[in-house]
Amino acid sequence: ETGVTQSPTHLIKTRGQQVTLRCSSQSGHNTVSWYQQALGQGPQFIFQYYREEENGRGNFPPRFSGLQFPNYSSELNVNALELDDSALYLCASSLVGLGTGELFFGEGSRLTVL
């Protein structure tokens, strides 16, 4: 039990639609990061939020966007969905600056784009 929860666990969308995924961080953590994991691959870093500001981004287009709220929960938004966006989306929380920076992951949201 990591204390990181994600919703929804599974969802199906069609091409061109928009999706919002949610993550509740572990209590006391100030940083949340999001990852995309295609089948059989390692997770790929999408972006990171620290104190409500995006402070790092991987090689993902602007249609992937996010928010972090004052209670450190977070959203990942994906616009204009494409078939290749089908994947497991993982969020991780950590305490940066005052802790070890150890990453704690949620169970993920499985997105299928038809």
Next chain:
Amino acid sequence: KQEVTQIPAALSVPEGENLVLNCSFTDSAIYNLQWFRQDPGKGLTSLLLIQSSQREQTSGRLNASLDKSSGRSTLYIAASQPGDSATYLCAVILNSGGYQKVTFGTGTKLQVIP
């Protein structure tokens, strides 16, 4: 650009065997290295965190070592059990001004045969 490689990609061993999983990385200026296990369709469970100033960490039957100069980490599993069957991922973490840049390997899929 940090590249992380895990060898072997898959491993099948009889129960009770000791085994070693390998992780190599190209940029030695790491902040942390973290080992995870992932069960099919699930999130990542943190196994061990090694900070840059450390050489190894132990938890139960698991021991992870870190050699930054050679760009390698190993995860040693003693007396393997069928419940150890999972995919094992290493994540190399760089810290740049509070931004945790995380790069995952593609994982080693372990099967322990009863």
